[in-house]
Amino acid sequence: METEHVKEFLVMADKLNYTAASDELFISQSSLFKHIRALEDELGVAFFAKEGKRVVMTEYGKMFVHHAEIMLRQIQTYKAEVEAHREAQEKTLNIMIANPNAELEFAFRKAFPQYKLNSEHLSNIEDTEKTDAEIIILRGSIPELEENWDHQDLATDSLVVIAPNDHPVAARKSVKLIDLKNEDFIGFSARGPHVLNNRFGMMYDVVSICRGAGFEPNVIMSAFPGSEIARLVSQGGGISILFKKATMRRMGDQVSYVDIEPSLIFPIRAYHRKGKKLSEVAQAYLKFTKEWYQSLYSK
Structure with a gap:
């Protein structure tokens, strides 16, 4: 009719x-x-x-x-x-993120109250095949994604050794990982990001990094997220390997940061679908997120 x-x-x-x-x-x-x-x-x-x-x-x-x-x-x-x-729908953005950042999400919502942000956790590559997310954000890269997704780097961060301020390693400017083979480490728990990252060949966690350097680390305890690991390090629980800029923002001078030789630098990368125009809210989110990271990480 x-x-x-x-x-x-x-x-x-x-x-x-x-x-x-x-x-x-x-x-x-x-x-x-x-x-x-x-x-x-x-x-x-x-x-x-x-x-x-x-x-x-x-x-x-x-x-x-x-x-x-x-x-x-x-x-x-x-x-x-x-x-x-x-x-x-036009004012709603669905994102998938490997390492949720509540501070960033709050800042975006405050800056753009007219937009709604739906965030889902990225835990394995299969998630990306069925997601309706317009943007995927993670530290590092996923080669499997790059056939159907374009990307842009929002910022970079480097992995460093995090040590208690009174630890002998803290006095060094840089260190080779093999020199740490006799140290006690604090690593990520089973729900940490390495469960995802190792599948893509990105060595984020203590065990993978140390094995890559030729030794098996002595992991005396595990925790999640990275801020909790850093807190345990500050209390003298051991040393760890974390992202420098992200940890410095949370911990400041409560721990010491020792560069790794050779350096391990990873991008904070945003993926979006190839051939699909970004929505108004997605464009605003990417611009805001890039400026947010650059502002914080430049300090």
């Missing part, structure tokens, strides 16, 4: 004159007659009849007026709901 035909029926029901109704609708009388007939054929009844030169409405036509009005109101209500939903 054509919505426009229903509207035309209501005009005809009001005018009871094909000439007047067609003039108001800006269509020909023949088109109006054809559309009314199509409705009648679909419902198996006649809406109008002729009494001499007059057009009158049948009982079936009178019955249909009420239902036609309800139908059009419901359609208008539905259209309004669809438009509201579209507007909400």
Whole structure:
């Protein structure tokens, strides 16, 4: 049933004159007659009849007026709901992130209260195949993603040794990992980011990094997230390997930071789908996030 035909029926029901109704609708009388007939054929009844030169409405036509009005109101209500939903969707950004950053999310929401941010955790490569996220953010890169996703780097950070301030390692400016083979380490727990990162060949956690340097580290305890590891380090629990800029922001001079030779530098990378124009909110988010990282990490 054509919505426009229903509207035309209501005009005809009001005018009871094909000439007047067609003039108001800006269509020909023949088109109006054809559309009314199509409705009648679909419902198996006649809406109008002729009494001499007059057009009158049948009982079936009178019955249909009420239902036609309800139908059009419901359609208008539905259209309004669809438009509201579209507007909400246009102002909603779905992101997938490997290492959630509540501080960044809060800052973005505060700067752009008109936008809604939906965040889901990235735990394995399969998540990226079924996600409706417009943007994926992680430290490092996922080669498997780059066939269908473009990327831009928001910032970089380097892995360093985090040590208690009174630890012998803290007095050094830099260190080779092999020199730490006899040290006690604090590593990531089983829910840490290395569960994801190791699958992509990105060595973030103590065990993978040390094994890459040729030794098995003595991990005396594990924790998550990195800020909790840094806190345990500050209390003398052992040393660890964490991102320098991120840890310095949270811990300041409560721990010491010793560069690793050779350096291990990773990007903070944002992926977005190839060939798909970024939404207004996605563009705002990427611009804000890049400026946020650059502002914080430049200090």
